[in-house]
């Protein structure tokens with residue numbers, strides 16, 4: 016039985032890859048391979064995008080390396096293309112595991128003509144209606160109250176969908192976070208709030224962010240259950256998300272899950288050298304040694320379903336090739352010209368924007 | 382700098398005449414350092430301002446110099462940053478709060494407009510909130526709409542707040558010191574694309590630039606170009622280009638929006654007969670609309686052409702078309718040509 020408010024994070028795989036307890040769910044070998052594949056693809060996506068960043072092909076990127084088990088577990092615990100998600104900006108791993116094509120993620124980062132969001136948003140702010148994956152906002156925690164609203168609509172409309180809302184630990188300090196949690200709770204909205212607690216909000220550690228003992232106990236104040244999960248254990252995350260999502264779907268009201276994980280890299284390219292200013296090398300190394308992908312590979316070994324070196328190398332190579340192809344495709348589609356500034360501001364184009372459009376057209380033709 | 386650029390000595394209140402070359406963000410840091418040293422009621426706080434020194438490193442080194450009691454990180458909550466600043470100010474301190482990007486003033490907006498701006502008035506002058514909110518604003522850094530907006534008009538529209546925006550290191554230091562010493566809440570916008578691009582001589586000693594005073598950056602007789610903040614380098618470049626074709630444009634940097642230097646503007650327009658207003662914020666309800674109204678109302682007889690305006694577009698700030706969105710020299714020159722041939 017999965018219980019809320021545990022003192023220790025729920026785990027299914029030990030640090031060395033041995034299964035914990037006898038509650039390990041029975042995944043088929045293919046399902047286990049799929050989890051591994053999604054995590055490694057997310058890791059390689061980070062690597063390649065950081066390279067594109069260094070080459071000046073994109074201007075912003077926020078790595079999620081170290082958080083793959085959390086993000087893949089969330090994606091595999093929800094129903095892709097059915098449930099809705101209001102993600103936050105570091106959720107590329109969720110997007111990938113839900114099945115958003117690499118070409119679409121890369122196109123968004125490059126702001127090319129084949130970007131679904133038409134080059135308007137900063138890189139790394141995806142949005143894909145086919146996956147009910149809401150367009151990401153940079154503003155911390157302002158997705159939380161809207162997520163409550165989407166869930167209220169799902170209840171009102173009588174759907175069996177639920178809404179997943181993700182955020183970092185820092186986001187739980189914002190007023191919007193509290194407002195959204197409360198709104199969902201009093202309305203019994205089918206909203207599953209998930210904190211990807213990677214322990215740092217830029218340079219502020221979680222203990223300086225909140226005086227609460229941890230994040231999930233905050234759920235108590237809103238009248239919902241709070242679950243505590245080892246976010247570097249993909250089996251545990253998937254299982255808890257599935258279990259809690261079912262509960263939310265049954266109409267038992269919203270819930271909060273805290274996934275305890277770690278951001279191994281910098282916050283974004285804006286603070287390339289985190290260790291220099293605010294973290295210790297020791298801390299980073301301690302968490303690197305708890306790498307979710309290596310832990311899962313050890314687990315597969317334990318089950319006798321180990322990954323061969325060439326299988327691993329092949330997946331890495333394929334992922335890189337897919338990203339390179341996506342970059343070529345993005346380039347071939349060209350880059351949006353000035354016209355994109357004026358569409359989609361409103362559902363129609365009011366006269367003042369038509370006038371401004373003409374002004375730029377004249378400039379461009381001069 | 383042109384001959385009419387305000388000489389540092391002109392507003393010096395101290396005695397040290399030395400100046401040092403620095404960029405705008407270094408001037409901000411220096412102002413903060415000097416004010417921390419001068420007045421122990423001054424404290425700095427916000428997201429990441431402590432150990433890291435702010436995302437743009439404006440407060441780098443200040444925590445180690447003054448201690449974590451004076452310079453500290455807060456939880457990620459603009460409402461509590463601004464709200465706490467209000468409460469501290471009311472109790473006799475001089476808080477300087479950093480909002481990481483002007484785009485994120487939203488969650489603190491209610492505290493700014495309902496508390497900070499109104500405490501003095503609603504209490505019949507019994508209480509006041511002498512605080513400063515520093516925040517990087519404006520575009521040109523490929524930040525997309527959440528890192529490029531120019532929200533100054535939301536604040537100029539709220540009585541009780543003072544709103545300033547420097548465009549040179551000299552002003553950045555002098556205005557920030559004046560803001561910290563002001564008995565009113567001051568919103569201090571820092572044009573982020575000029576953080577490193579704007580360089581200049583800054584006195585090493587104490588001086589202030591009075592809030593509410595604009596400055597003539599370049600003298601001219603044919604046309605007055607009026608701007609503030611991030612657009613100023615382009616405004617000055619446009620004036621140079623005009624000079625090359627024989628047109629003498631006067632350039633005014635408003636520096637303060639509330640209060641703003643109406644007399645400096647009116648006197649200039651009375652001499653030149655033409656006013657062109659430049660800012661990068663969207664046009665509708667742009668603060669420059671107030672300047673345009675005032676010029677047409679109070680200098681109507683002097684006007685040889687309608688008041689001109691170059692602004693941002695009424696669209697969210699676009700990522701890929703970052704440069705097209707900003708006014709830029711050419712757009713200023715085209716509008717100037719219209720006014721000159723009217």
Ligand SMILES: Cc1ncc(C[n+]2csc(CCOP(=O)(O)OP(=O)(O)O)c2C)c(N)n1
Nearest residue numbers: 153154155183184185186215216217481485
């Ligand atoms: C309202 C708001 N304030 C400040 C910022 C600047 N900012 C961007 S990310 C960040 C830290 C977020 O930390 P957390 O929520 O823990 O997520 P993480 O980046 O650790 O995944 C801050 C302060 C912002 N984007 N929005």
